[in-house]
Amino acid sequence: MPTSIGPTYPFSKGAIQREVMASEIKVEVSRSIGLIYIDGHPSGTGFRVGNDLIITCLHVIQGAFSARPHFIDSIRVYIQFERKQHLQNIDPRKIFKFEASVRFTHQEFDFAVLELSRHEIPDVHFPPPLTSFCQMQIPSEVHLIGHPGGVQMMEDSEVFPRVIEQNNDVDTYISELSNWSVQYFPDRLDHYAELRLPPRKILFHTTFDKGSSGSPGVIIKNHKPCVVLMVRGGAPGCFYEKKFPGHPVEDRKRVEYGYAMEDIYKEMVCSTNQNIRQLSSEIFREWF
Template structure:
């Protein structure tokens, strides 16, 4: 029930014992390739979230990452207040101007429900980093997902051994979230159910991860046919008082969520303008 498989087991009593943790070197190579397409988004000079390259000239991220710089009903951003940095691999790292890219002022696509935004990079003398071009519409409960992003707004990190879940009537996940809702109402002084939003549409994909604030907009990657396929975008976690206010909540009571990119694609298909953009972004679906 939303437990991360493969988490460390208690060490045995004999010296040098360790859990079985071998990984194919090919998997590490594939994830390293993905890092070239993932960047840290800054707003007003401060790290705000993660974004990743899609299409010929776009960045996909969470809408809440850039929402405070969207101006007026025509969805323009204060583009002088935002930029994305690629290749941030060290906590303390000299700024490489060739890895920093600005944005055009118009928001190409946004959706409040899915908390998704697509921005256009401003063309310059330096080529854009490569886009992620393969996507997956499904993910088996037993399939390992790799999150790659900038939790904490610092160097790029990855969290593997992540497994996806959805709430369905009376399944184990449904029962687990009901228990957490009851705990929330009983535990917090404002008697708020911080988990109720997980049941609201559009559909949320639930998981546990070590990623925290700053990872919004990170891609979740499956490896299919030895290739990276994006299956979801990381959006947030509950209870919000832990992620936003720093109130301690035990790890087993935290639930992170995101949105399936197939759901985002289907929504974009309902509008002719967005349909054209979606065809540029979602190049190929792999089962």
């Protein structure tokens, strides 16, 4: 756990001490995270789970769907693991393709499960999966690891998610941003309204931006990394989509969000479809 910050004075470090174990655990997690490409262009982040599966946001692979439902044009899509440098040479042993059949999608949670294809190079194995998941505890420090900007892997720690509850400070904050949106943007729309729509959104501020969709958010529990959320996007959406380039949005008015893995787990495990329930048991191997 981080220690408390001392008094601020000249030459004060202005930083939080952290256990070395936390850094080691995040390095371990990074081996399971990859950058997804469509037609050679970065599209988003995904992470390894189960026997041969990748979790990501549905919108990350939306452009690769074929004419058949639940199938992607797998020739166009691949994932690159352990891209930790901006101008990193492509290691063919870190590139994996997908099967054409998409194992599971959920529109409301913007959630997709893809199946990896065996590597074309003999004796190259899948990266290790993330196997531990736990309930979203608010507030708690979450570590985001992914590919913001669609380039090398990055992390953002000191992320403290919150949720909107009736009359809490987050509710007030989002209401103020909604009023500002209606007055500020040319279309006079509330571009924060999506944050209140079901299913439940987990809100936070992060340095992550476009390309980080599908990134896992982990906490360290029992000396293990536990996935608690998946990054989805941010509001106001018009800013991230560059719809009004003449209307900048300062950092404090940007709100990123994701979905709690516990909510996705409950949706899958309560399904009337036995195949979906079996898939959930494969993905969510350990639940704390």
